[in-house]
Amino acid sequence: MNDLIKKAQQLHSLTLEEIIYLLQQKNNEEELAQAADIIRQKYVGDGIHLRGLIEFSNICRQNCLYCGLRRDNKKIERYRLNDQMIVEMAKKAKNYGYKTVVLQSGEDVFFTAGMLADIVKKIKEMDLAVTLSIGERSFEEYEILKKAGADRFLLRIETTDEKLYDKMDPGMSFINRRRCLADLKKLNYEVGTGCLVGLPGQSMESLANDILFFQQIDADMIGIGPLIPNEDTPLAKVKSGDFSLTRKMVALIRLLLPEANIPATTAMETLQPNARTIILCSGANVVMPNVTEGDYRRKYALYPGKICVADTPEQCRSCMGNKISSIGRYISTDKGFRQRNI
Ligand code: SAM
Ligand code: SF4
Ligand code: FES
Secondary structure, eight states: OOHHHHHHHHHSOOOHHHHHHHHHOTTOHHHHHHHHHHHHHHHHOSEEEEEEEEEEEOOOSOOOTTOTTSTTOOSSOOOBOOHHHHHHHHHHHHHTTOSEEEEEESSOTTSOHHHHHHHHHHHHTTTOEEEEEOOOOOHHHHHHHHHTTOOEEEOOOBOSOHHHHHHHSTTOOHHHHHHHHHHHHHTTOEEEEEEEEOOTTOOHHHHHHHHHHHHHTTOSEEEEEEOOOOTTSTTTTSOOOOHHHHHHHHHHHHHHSTTOBOBOOHHHHHHSTTHHHHHHTTTOOEEOOBOOOTTHHHHOOSSTTOTTTTSOHHHHHHHHHHHHHHTTOEEOOSOOOOOOOO
């Protein structure tokens, strides 16, 4: 085995230069994936955590260059679910056997922290873990939501290259994004972050720095996805993020953050059928099946070719069950909090 991969497997530590070298090297994808799969098995086991995703609003005040929900996109049909619909979908998620629901939206400030707190409280009564993915808010708002019972928060840093961040997310700032992640940690959320692979102008060095950043902030979850160009955004003409590079990122993250929860992301499967199964065998241990109902899942159009838009939550549940048994793994029956062994 490559000495650096062996080092990563044993010490869970590599220098910036070593990570760059492994990302750049050709023909090491399978070896990295196999090494990561062993570490995944050792630290987080064979159980796969399913988190039911509720996409409750596609209204966003931000204008990220890559995202179909950006405020300047006039082509998208906007929607917002009401609290009853959200709670109803969570109830159904519970009935499909999910132990966690993820409430995701654009940055829709119509939903005040108080309104969201009431929704969180109702869902917590069902004995579900609640993950929020609603973008940037103040410490005080995050605190209200934590007190209401929210367990986790997903906020990708997207890229740790500050200049690139500020270019890709106009009107937002890398500093504030990092402040949000620090506030969430302070408030004892399980904190999920991650990055996009394939942003125009992104270097291998910046991807390697992303991994070191995840280690520095001791991220509990890390979601990595390829950029999928959306026709209705300023990044319409860029290339999709590279599948192999994204897979190598996932594998390296498992080697360097062995206890983290790592999803096999939906965007991967948009690039390649069966990608989530491949990624689950390359270090990942989480999947987020969609439980949003009806036409709303089509309208939550971050990028084209999003999978499952014509499927029902039941179909996604059984589809994932089949995929998971096909690789000899099983659906975890606990809530899937981060385990701490090291
Ligand atoms: N608004 C919240 C935020 O930005 O954190 C949560 C929802 S946002 C739609 C969730 C993630 O979608 C972002 O973190 C971004 O990485 C991803 N995303 C947006 N546009 C994408 C695209 N064109 N291709 C792949 N992923 C994309
Ligand atoms: Fe809004 Fe999030 Fe999309 Fe940025 S990535 S435009 S914040 S939904
Ligand atoms: Fe939705 Fe496969 S996960 S149909």
